[in-house]
Amino acid sequence: MKPLTLDDLAALAARPNPVTTDFVRVQLDTGGIAAGAEETFAAFRAAVAAAALSTPVLRVGSHGRSWADPVVEVSAAGLPPVLYGGVKADVAPQIVAAHLQSGRLIDDHVIAPASGAAELAASVTHLLVLDTGVGEAKTKFFQFSFVEELKRRGLADQVQVARALDLGVYDEGVVVTLLPAGVTYTNVLAPDVARIVEQSIQGRQVLDDLLWKRTDPQVRIVLRNCGSIDPESLPDYLERAHGYQGLRAALARTPEQVIEELKVSGLRGRGGAGFPTWLKWSNTRIQKAEPRCVICNGDEGDPGAFMDRSVLESDPHSVLEGLMIAGYAIGAAHGYFYIRAEYPKAVERVERALSQAREAGLLGRNILGTGFSFDAKIRLGAGAFVCGEETALIASIEGKRGSPSPRPPYPSVRGLWGRPTAINNVETLANVPAILLRGGAWYAGFGTETTKGTKVFAVTGKVKNAQLVEVPMGTTLRAIVFDVCGGVLEDKDIKAVQTGGPSGGVIPDKHLDTPVAYETLQQLGSIMGSGGMIVMDTTDSMVDVAKFFLKFCVDESCGKCAPCRIGGFQMLQILDRISRGRGAAEDIAALRRICQAMQKASLCGLGQTAPNPVLSTLRYFDEEYKAYIEGGPSYARKMARAASGAEPVRALATATTEGA
């Protein structure tokens, strides 16, 4: 590829994005590949070639719906793009034969999130049915009823009825979506079948009493290109995703103006602490020492979080663009990607993005003829959670043990090799190009008073649809878990949501209506963290969960300072004792005392936040600890299960009689 110029980028910006209609996009990221997406990809290529079709089979990153992997998006036969989930290699030929060749959808694989459409402009061609209620699924019965009704009216060959996999609506009875308009009806009962066919399909009228008016609360800014562009292709990013237009916008301004734009946007660090990004940049910029450095922190160590992996794998160029803008704003000529070695696919794709950008003249000396020089390298992590901490990360890049050092001096004053350094999280950097392109004010339009923009969460654990979610700040936890991710697995009752990984805390059911923001989560004794969100149902023991996270922090403690090294170990011993039913009443007080000491006296964030899981479970679930101490583990488990029932007192009585 020949080096780009500013004029080339300007020409690309002026040109409207090409509209692509015919394609098969296979989502190839680590999660998808684990589920067999590579075999699916090959099967699609073979099936398309065998059918002598010209439809391109493309590789894209993940859209985020990891519960349905492998996911494939198909656009063909004049239909709007359709997502298929659970597409193993054997399903590929079926999709090619049905969808590509005859415009029919296949059963049990379609994912069609409710769009909130309220108009039937074109005539209905497909009807998707899914029973989202509890109990015996009536999807097949309704499919049959619709087919019969359509036959009766002689429409059977014009409208196809297919069973869906997911319609973006949960716990609302039988849900029906009419394609291509995307009108969704919920709580459909048997008598409604004839009405829908007569009025909506024949008469193109929308039935207001059944209509689902709510729209998806998600806003995709960080994940804007994930799942729609080829992560291994620079031309794809340039032509179809306004690639490097944010950089062009930044280079047209002074660094101070870029920082000002970030200030307007209100973007705060997405790594967890929420330090304003503009302030970090301007603190680094005002340092006299040269050269300065900028680091992209992709050491996603929280177990249960995979946002950064997904973004790096699905849209590496946008993170690189963000890093370059950061470099321009603070006056740095060197950038580093610090990525976990456990993410080989992400490393491979970032490596490729770097070499492509170098080839296109987007990295190197005098970029785009503007006099700005910048280059970036990759450094691998090696499995140390503490390296997500700024000073430890710097030590690790320098090739040393990743032990944190006391701050101040902050990295913005003395960082990598003593140079002023700005460290930003992957998600923060992925936001930056969009902010530069569309303006800080646009970005500030999302979110709450103190916390602007959107946040990506990886919702996992006992949840129906474990997936990535990007919502505006201020969305409630309940909306994220129930409206977007479909609620708790096996329709059990939710007990708590854990945010912030091993440094965070649990948020019990009664506080789930809290809007998500840095401050509100802190008030509840948890933290935003990097965005891992783990759903726990009533069968999960909170003492066990606290022990799990504490064990993680004890393993990961670097051992440099005593409160963290000794305190963590002692707490783990006490918790272990309690969970084996050998606890004493004064253990809880001892736990609280050690927690306080660790919070106050530890050197770095790891030690200061390690007690959070223990403290927050003590705060909301201290009866569970007491049950363990008084009656032992099996009694505690019974209590925990019964506590979600209507009458805790009676449940206790039965539990004790059963125990006796």
Added chain:
Amino acid sequence: MLEEVERKHGYIPQQVGDEVSRLLELKLERIKRAQAKLETGIRRDVQRHVARWSGEEGNLIMILHAIQNQYGYVPREVAMELSRELGVRLARIYEVITFYHYFKLQPPGKHNVTVCNGTACYLKGAAGLLAELRTQLGVGEGQTTPDREFHVDVVRCIGCCGMSPAVVCDGKTHGRVKPADIAGFLAAARATSPEAKP
């Protein structure tokens, strides 16, 4: 062998003694040559890795990554050679190796089974999978079977939380694993010879 000769002849003839010592010397020679070859092999590898990363500050961790990718662990001889090549004290290299979980000092087994123990996998039953592995193989976390066939390990999180619980068997990730599936993986791994390391 000499005992056999003694039994046959009643004594050890001079010629036999000479022949045996000649053979032994030959064998020693061969071992020495193989060792030298191995050492030059190590030296060449280390020099190659160091050359790849020379001129970059803080390259130790990246070189260790390259070494581990090649050997599957960091052998002591290689670490010693690296210390000579970089002019860094061996203690400093070991300080780094032992700090990071990713670097291993023991050779891996022929087949590697890694159980993810991230929070999502933990909640969905990673402990059950580990117990099943222990039943099947008789080894637990971080251990290798006595015949060096299987090495069982636990990782923090492989980022496949949507597919939890996950198990990585010889580089291939399996999602939504049930304890009943474990026997199948092990049989499949036994049936295939491990891929040669590139």
